[in-house]
Amino acid sequence: MNFKIRPAIKEDCKEISRMIMELAVYENMPDQVKITHEELERDGFCESPFFECLVAEVPEEHKSKEGFTVVGYALYFYTYSTWKGPSIFLEDLYVMPEFRGNGIGKGLLCKVAEVGKKKQCVRLQLSVLDWNTPSRDFYAAKGAQDLTVSEGWHAIRFDGQSLDNLANEAAKI
Amino acid sequence: MCLTNSHVCAFIAASVNPFEGRASSAAAPLRRPLMKTVAALCVFSPCRIKGGIRQPLKRHAVFQELLIEQDGCLILEKAAVESSPEEPLHPPAAIPAVMDFSIRAANVEDCKDIARMIVELAEYEKMTEHVKITQRDLEQDGFSKNPFFHGIVAEVPEQLRTKDGHTKIGYALYFYSYSSWAGRAVYMEDLYVMPEFRGKGIGKALMSKVAQLGLAAGCNQLNFTVLDWNQSSRDFYMSQGCSDITTSMGYHCMRCEGEALQHLAQP
Numbered sequence: 238m239n240f241k242i243r244p245a246i247k248e249d250c251k252e253i254s255r256m257i258m259e260l261a262v263y264e265n266m267p268d269q270v271k272i273t274h275e276e277l278e279r280d281g282f283c284e285s286p287f288f289e290c291l292v293a294e295v296p297e298e299h300k301s302k303e304g305f306t307v308v309g310y311a312l313y314f315y316t317y318s319t320w321k322g323p324s325i326f327l328e329d330l331y332v333m334p335e336f337r338g339n340g341i342g343k344g345l346l347c348k349v350a351e352v353g354k355k356k357q358c359v360r361l362q363l364s365v366l367d368w369n370t371p372s373r374d375f376y377a378a379k380g381a382q383d384l385t386v387s388e389g390w391h392a393i394r395f396d397g398q399s400l401d402n403l404a405n406e407a408a409k410i
Numbered sequence: 411m412c413l414t415n416s417h418v419c420a421f422i423a424a425s426v427n428p429f430e431g432r433a434s435s436a437a438a439p440l441r442r443p444l445m446k447t448v449a450a451l452c453v454f455s456p457c458r459i460k461g462g463i464r465q466p467l468k469r470h471a472v473f474q475e476l477l478i479e480q481d482g483c484l485i486l487e488k489a490a491v492e493s494s495p496e497e498p499l500h501p502p503a504a505i506p507a508v509m510d511f512s513i514r515a516a517n518v519e520d521c522k523d524i525a526r527m528i529v530e531l532a533e534y535e536k537m538t539e540h541v542k543i544t545q546r547d548l549e550q551d552g553f554s555k556n557p558f559f560h561g562i563v564a565e566v567p568e569q570l571r572t573k574d575g576h577t578k579i580g581y582a583l584y585f586y587s588y589s590s591w592a593g594r595a596v597y598m599e600d601l602y603v604m605p606e607f608r609g610k611g612i613g614k615a616l617m618s619k620v621a622q623l624g625l626a627a628g629c630n631q632l633n634f635t636v637l638d639w640n641q642s643s644r645d646f647y648m649s650q651g652c653s654d655i656t657t658s659m660g661y662h663c664m665r666c667e668g669e670a671l672q673h674l675a676q677p
Contacts, residue, residue: 392655
């Protein structure tokens with residue numbers, strides 16, 4: 238299938254937001270999505286963006302049944318490993334179901350790796366849900382290691398009230 | 411007027427909180443336009459805690475972080491400030507005695523100690539051979555125009571220095587990240603306190619400061635990882651109210667590096 242991968246522009250945020258929701262539905266967590274295209278526009282296209290994004294686009298003649306030509310995206314940001322140096326974290330990788338199996342997902346992943354290489358990033362990291370076997374197999378086939386299984390790393394999070402409570406402790410210092 | 415950190419946090423929460431879902435001391439309408447002027451100051455005011463009473467330092471505000479609106483975004487900028495020895499500080503409040511320590515933003519001169527403590531942390535995690543970063547790398551990567559990370563350092567006074575003469579005895583290293591579901595987030599890459607200074611509230615103070623800075627920058631999550639066998643750290647984090655999203659939601663941490671990454675990156 239004919240497709241191209243390009244950096245996202247501000248005007249893509251509505252499409253990216255649509256696909257973020259589709260990915261959340263796939264991951265059985267649509268109620269977790271709290272941001273809209275407005276936050277994406279503000280946070281991704283300012284002077285010091287919080288993230289970068291690539292989109293996959295198909296020509297008009299291959300548009301989806303709803304008429305979309307932007308059919309996949311990869312959202313990532315730069316991180317730092319105190320052991321190895323600059324790294325990339327792939328926050329989201331998504332291709333609409335009807336466009337899967339055409340190499341678009343792999344194309345997006347490779348493009349992110351290429352971007353990282355140009356910035357001297359030494360690692361590409363991401364997280365995947367344990368039940369998501371197709372994705373786990375996809376990443377394993379590309380040489381990704383599962384650090385939770387191999388080294389015992391667990392992802393920890395503070396948000397909502399727990400984050401506020403923690404931050405309030407700092408005011409007492 | 412000298413601002414306490416609690417004054418500043420309340421001001422920030424009331425002034426620049428256009429983000430949905432965050433608790434605030436003032437009612438913040440959803441997706442309110444950003445303020446056009448300098449939004450708030452977040453002043454670090456190191457203090458000493460001696461004998462249960464917080465003793466104001468004669469010099470304070472090693473630096474200040476400015477939260478400003480630029481191009482529709484909130485930017486956190488640092489600026490060195492002159493501190494006035496004569497400036498009165500807020501009245502001391504009685505706090506349970508823990509230990510005499512202060513927390514401040516890391517500067518480039520701290521990289522030697524941070525590099526030392528990175529190796530100590532790797533030794534604790536039984537992964538010393540993985541550390542390739544040097545002091546010079548930290549200086550370049552953390553203190554250039556577009557730093558990859560930010561750091562905060564815990565310091566004790568000279569009379570409490572270690573047997574090797576160190577007064578910088580803990581650190582936290584963090585950077586801003588993004589959740590496509592929740593928006594701005596902060597990732598804490600490292601949190602470390604030297605063994606002889608543990609159990610005194612320093613680790614908690616460092617983590618709380620990262621949370622405070624994250625909230626001030628509009629973040630809705632603080633994320634990090636911990637090793638499954640590291641029970642003391644896991645217990646510590648759980649006691650602070652966090653979630654283990656590997657256990658509860660099934661997230662696995664994945665990594666591509668070395669040859670696998672080189673192969674992926676080929677055009």
